Amino acid sequence: MTERGEAMPRETGSDDAEQAVFADANTSQAVVDATKHQGLASLSGFPFEVRTSASTREQAVRLASRCARAYSFLGETLAFRPRCTLLVLDRADWAERASNPAYVMPYYDAGNLFLTGEPSDLTAMLEEVASSAPPAAAQELDQVYGTGTDRLMPFADTLVVHELAHAFHDGVPFVFPRSWLMELFADMALYAFVVAEEPGERLHFETLPRVALQYRLLKPVARDLRYFEAFYPYIEPLTYVWYQFRFTMMAKGVVDAAGPDVLRRLWEAFALTDEQLARVLGGQVHPEAGQWLARWDGLPR
Numbered sequence: 001m002t003e004r005g006e007a008m009p010r011e012t013g014s015d016d017a018e019q020a021v022f023a024d025a026n027t028s029q030a031v032v033d034a035t036k037h038q039g040l041a042s043l044s045g046f047p048f049e050v051r052t053s054a055s056t057r058e059q060a061v062r063l064a065s066r067c068a069r070a071y072s073f074l075g076e077t078l079a080f081r082p083r084c085t086l087l088v089l090d091r092a093d094w095a096e097r098a099s100n101p102a103y104v105m106p107y108y109d110a111g112n113l114f115l116t117g118e119p120s121d122l123t124a125m126l127e128e129v130a131s132s133a134p135p136a137a138a139q140e141l142d143q144v145y146g147t148g149t150d151r152l153m154p155f156a157d158t159l160v161v162h163e164l165a166h167a168f169h170d171g172v173p174f175v176f177p178r179s180w181l182m183e184l185f186a187d188m189a190l191y192a193f194v195v196a197e198e199p200g201e202r203l204h205f206e207t208l209p210r211v212a213l214q215y216r217l218l219k220p221v222a223r224d225l226r227y228f229e230a231f232y233p234y235i236e237p238l239t240y241v242w243y244q245f246r247f248t249m250m251a252k253g254v255v256d257a258a259g260p261d262v263l264r265r266l267w268e269a270f271a272l273t274d275e276q277l278a279r280v281l282g283g284q285v286h287p288e289a290g291q292w293l294a295r296w297d298g299l300p301r
C-alpha cells in the first residue's frame with residue numbers, strides 16, 4: 001500500500017521538521033521524510049536506514065535482514081537502488097507516527113516503510129478468517145501453517161518486500177496508469193523474490209492467498225477494479241486484502257510462466273526518465289514543452 005492517493009496535504013510541522021525533509025536536486029530520487037525518525041533507535045549494518053521502537057528491536061533485525069536480501073535482489077533485477085528507511089514500530093509509536101492510527105497494514109510513504117513490530121491486527125483478522133474456514137480449506141492451511149498461535153506470522157513477515165518494492169518505483173519517475181497495476185507490481189516483486197531467493201518460504205507466502213480465494217474465505221464489499229481505483233488506498237482492510245490476493249495470484253501466474261526476470265519487463269514498461277518525458281512532451285505536445293525540464297532553473301519564477 002502507498003499513501004500516494006492521500007487527499008489531505010501532508011503536515012509540515014515546524015521549520016526544523018521541514019528542513020529534515022530532504023530531496024535530491026533532480027526528480028529521480030525519492031524524498032525521505034525524516035521527521036518520522038525522531039526519537040527512535042537506529043540499527044546499523046543495512047543498505048538502508050533502520051529505525052525501531054525500543055521494544056521491537058528483535059523483529060526489526062529480522063525484517064531488516066529479509067529486506068536487505070530483497071534490496072539486493074531487486075537492486076540487481078531492476079538495476080537501481082533507492083534510498084529508503086525501515087520504521088519498525090510498536091503500537092504506541094505507530095499511533096503517533098503512522099498516517100492511520102489503526103495497527104493493521106504496513107505501508108510505504110515518502111521514503112519510509114512503516115512496519116508493525118508486534119503481531120498486527122491484520123494477522124489477527126487473517127487468523128479469524130483462517131480459523132472459520134470449511135474443513136477442506138482448514139486442512140490445507142493447517143498443513144502449511146500448523147495450528148499454533150501466531151502461525152500466520154511467516155506470511156505477514158514477507159510483506160516487507162511488497163513495501164520495499166514501492167520504494168523502488170517511487171525512487172525513479174514512474175508512471176503507473178492504474179493504482180491496481182502499481183500494487184500488482186509490488187506483489188510481483190514479492191513473489192519473484194520468494195521464488196528466486198527464499199524458495200523454502202514459497203508455500204508460506206502463496207497458500208493463504210490461494211486458499212482464501214479458492215474457498216471464498218473473504219467477503220469483499222466489492223470485486224471490480226473500478227471500485228479499487230476509486231477508493232484506493234482507503235479500502236476496508238479485508239476487501240483490500242482480497243484485491244491484494246487477486247493481484248498476487250495474477251503476478252504468480254506470470255512469474256511462474258516467464259521466470260522472476262519478468263519483473264524487469266513490467267518495470268521497464270512504466271519507468272519514465274526525465275529524458276523520456278522530455279521526448280514525449282517535445283514530440284507529442286510542442287517542441288517548447290520538450291525544453292521545460294531542461295530549462296527549469298532558467299525560467300521566470
Ligand SMILES: [Zn+2]
Nearest residue numbers: 001002183186
Ligand atoms: Zn502496496
